[in-house]
Amino acid sequence: MISFANALRQSLPKELSELSLLSLSIMDYKDELVAKNKAFSLFCQENALPNPERIVESPLPRNYRTTTKRRVVLNREKFQLVFDEEDNRSEFAEPLEPAEHLAVYRFIESYLQKPVFNTLAEVLNWVIIRGSYKWRTVIFNVCEMNALVVRKLKLMGEHLNSSGLDVRSAHVYFDPTRSDYYLEAQRPVNALAFKTLYGPKDLTLDLGTCRLKYPVTGFSQINESQIPNLLRCAETLLQPSAETDLLDLYCGYGLFSFGIGENANSTFGVEWEGASIEYAKNSARFLKRQKSRFLAGKIDASFVEKRIPKSQSPEVMLLDPPRKGVDSGVIAALARRKPERILHIFCGTDEIPRSLNQWRLANYRVQKIVPLDLFPGTPHLETAVLMTKADLKR
Numbered sequence: 046m047i048s049f050a051n052a053l054r055q056s057l058p059k060e061l062s063e064l065s066l067l068s069l070s071i072m073d074y075k076d077e078l079v080a081k082n083k084a085f086s087l088f089c090q091e092n093a094l095p096n097p098e099r100i101v102e103s104p105l106p107r108n109y110r111t112t113t114k115r116r117v118v119l120n121r122e123k124f125q126l127v128f129d130e131e132d133n134r135s136e137f138a139e140p141l142e143p144a145e146h147l148a149v150y151r152f153i154e155s156y157l158q159k160p161v162f163n164t165l166a167e168v169l170n171w172v173i174i175r176g177s178y179k180w181r182t183v184i185f186n187v188c189e190m191n192a193l194v195v196r197k198l199k200l201m202g203e204h205l206n207s208s209g210l211d212v213r214s215a216h217v218y219f220d221p222t223r224s225d226y227y228l229e230a231q232r233p234v235n236a237l238a239f240k241t242l243y244g245p246k247d248l249t250l251d252l253g254t255c256r257l258k259y260p261v262t263g264f265s266q267i268n269e270s271q272i273p274n275l276l277r278c279a280e281t282l283l284q285p286s287a288e289t290d291l292l293d294l295y296c297g298y299g300l301f302s303f304g305i306g307e308n309a310n311s312t313f314g315v316e317w318e319g320a321s322i323e324y325a326k327n328s329a330r331f332l333k334r335q336k337s338r339f340l341a342g343k344i345d346a347s348f349v350e351k352r353i354p355k356s357q358s359p360e361v362m363l364l365d366p367p368r369k370g371v372d373s374g375v376i377a378a379l380a381r382r383k384p385e386r387i388l389h390i391f392c393g394t395d396e397i398p399r400s401l402n403q404w405r406l407a408n409y410r411v412q413k414i415v416p417l418d419l420f421p422g423t424p425h426l427e428t429a430v431l432m433t434k435a436d437l438k439r
């Protein structure tokens with residue numbers, strides 16, 4: 046078994062393979078794609094997987110990240126916004142971020158360095174920017190929340206609102222644990238945990254045919270420029286139609302249910318993040334998708350067996366789990382539903398062989414492997430794998 050990182054190291058031009066894989070962002074995008082295509086073919090070959098299609102290029106190869114973050118540190122008595130140590134060298138990471146984000150960080154940093162904002166700077170853990178390429182929202186992640194901090198945050202919000210930097214809204218997120226995760230992994234239930242300083246409380250994604258709202262704290266794809274390609278790829282491979290029910294697992298706020306499910310007989314989405322699933326339900330109401338249903342819950346084998354209703358029509362199934370993959374027993378439980386087609390989307394390449402082996406044991410066979418460059422300039426790929434039931438008679 047070869048890891049994708051190792052396959053990539055072997056596929057880079059000699060002068061770059063000596064550098065860290067982070068240096069991909071300083072390569073010409075054409076050369077990066079050559080190396081990634083070579084590496085992914087090698088990865089598939091070495092892991093006994095079928096030959097993949099060519100990588101679907103990203104319309105924006107650099108400056109594409111719609112979510113970025115900075116940690117607040119005190120450096121020689123000056124508060125600064127810096128990349129986290131895990132992000133390593135900023136000269137490799139910065140080219141992936143929109144220039145507008147850098148301008149907003151510089152603006153906030155200049156205020157944090159004023160003595161009047163010291164109270165805020167001292168409790169500020171992260172500054173996060175999310176949004177689209179046209180507008181953005183700022184989230185202040187603080188470890189202490191009191192009346193003085195709130196006053197300073199409101200003042201900062203007023204400056205941002207009138208900055209001319211298209212910061213459409215600003216929010217504060219309370220994480221007393223000062224965790225390394227930029228939004229706390231376990232959302233606090235306390236009502237004060239999340240507060241809007243100004244502007245709309247949600248984010249929006251325009252899909253051309255419809256506009257979806259999603260929560261500021263929920264998951265969204267970080268490369269918005271690739272979303273149309275991702276949806277097109279999923280629709281072409283999975284072919285949801287009036288004769289099939291679409292099961293959308295790890296659905297977030299319903300990107301795939303709404304993006305490719307319009308012609309399906311019905312759609313059923315499952316997601317454990319409470320706010321995201323509420324937004325999905327609201328979108329179904331707003332877009333009058335009477336045959337779209339969403340259920341909040343942790344997808345494990347027992348949930349699949351007991352909580353996901355049986356389909357009335359042949360089922361097509363899409364799974365888009367987090368990088369670590371699905372819980373043990375989930376694939377076998379899903380296979381027992383006997384879906385016609387399965388599209389398993391991987392954001393962690395090294396997870397592919399293990400999961401595909403489980404699908405193979407459950408009698409599903411790979412029909413197509415389509416890699417998409419969702420993370421240009423980084424050693425990662427998104428991969429969509431189409432599977433159908435093996436013909437047991439042959």
Ligand SMILES: C[S@@+](CC[C@H](N)C(=O)[O-])C[C@H]1O[C@@H](n2cnc3c(N)ncnc32)[C@H](O)[C@@H]1O
Nearest residue numbers: 264295296297300316317318343344365366367
């Ligand atoms: C890669 S994201 C995909 C979200 C959505 N498909 C999209 O493209 O916007 C994975 C999602 O799975 C959710 N998730 C992670 N583990 C889960 C589990 N065991 N059960 C249900 N949802 C889970 C996360 O909250 C996240 O929204």
